[in-house]
Amino acid sequence: xxxxxxxxxxxxxxxxSLEKDGRLHPLQEAFLKEDAMQCGYCTSGMIMSGYALLQKxxxxxxxxxxxxxxxxxCRCGVYQRILAAIKDGAKALQNK
Ligand code: FES
Numbered sequence: 001x002x003x004x005x006x007x008x009x010x011x012x013x014x015x016x017s018l019e020k021d022g023r024l025h026p027l028q029e030a031f032l033k034e035d036a037m038q039c040g041y042c043t044s045g046m047i048m049s050g051y052a053l054l055q056k057x058x059x060x061x062x063x064x065x066x067x068x069x070x071x072x073x074c075r076c077g078v079y080q081r082i083l084a085a086i087k088d089g090a091k092a093l094q095n096k
């Protein structure tokens with residue numbers, strides 16, 4: 001994780017910026033499709049970690065996805081659905 005003090009003048013991407021022209025990002029759609037949230041407390045972090053991964057690795061292995069989520073805790077335990085959502089999001093982006 002990056003402390004905000006180290007960001008300097010670099011661009012920051014927030015979850016709010018993923019939606020374009022009133023349409024959710026395919027990864028956000030995949031989280032809805034897979035019902036990959038319960039209380040939603042962890043969801044923004046999970047989506048942004050998945051988004052960052054897919055920027056670097058468009059077709060990640062399950063191990064890569066799990067590694068990318070390290071440090072993100074879901075108290076509701078919906079990890080399997082989060083994993084499925086990131087896989088679905090990756091497929092959706094590849095077919096775009
Ligand atoms: Fe509740 Fe993850 S959905 S903490």
